Amino acid sequence: KAGVTQTPRYLIKTRGQQVTLSCSPISGHRSVSWYQQTPGQGLQFLFEYFSETQRNKGNFPGRFSGRQFSNSRSEMNVSTLELGDSALYLCASSLGGSQETQYFGPGTRLLVL
């Protein structure tokens, strides 16, 4: 089985721009979660989508949004980028039930200048 893939792997943007990140889950997985990872804050949960519906949401401003398509692929969008948005963005897929392992992708490294 192919693992979780994320595109692009690296991205450089300037303040005020917007960005869209993509995540393709493992085949058969219906849940996709997004995390922001920074050295100071660790892994912070953004949101989780299950069967095209946002099921959980973290404490991030509305500039961060996401969606999930019928094939379970997910996108995350950040509008009006700020310097503090520079981070590693990770997505993880799972079957979506309890006790499920989350399988992480390699991440997208975003740098905001």
Place this chain on the structure above:
Amino acid sequence: SQKIEQNSEALNIQEGKTATLTCNYTNYSPAYLQWYRQDPGRGPVFLLLIRENEKEKRKERLKVTFDTTLKQSLFHITASQPADSATYLCALEVGGSTLGRLYFGRGTQLTVWP
């Protein structure tokens, strides 16, 4: 407030010794607890899951304990090797209305030196 704390950000031990990492939590009632390993520039990789009614779980050189009274999990790596050097993350699953969500600690960076 809810917190997940992992002992010291960094832990350095000599090869062959047992590494013990701690995960303490407050104001959570986790149904399950998971441990992940993360190498630099990569996403976390699942290692072990332990349920609230389990005291201990083992997998090869890894052992996890879960004490819901102390609100603590211990993660042990026996006969540690330099290849075990990585950041280890604990994650809680509460379930219920947050089914599908994991709450992560900040991780402990383990370095095993020869």
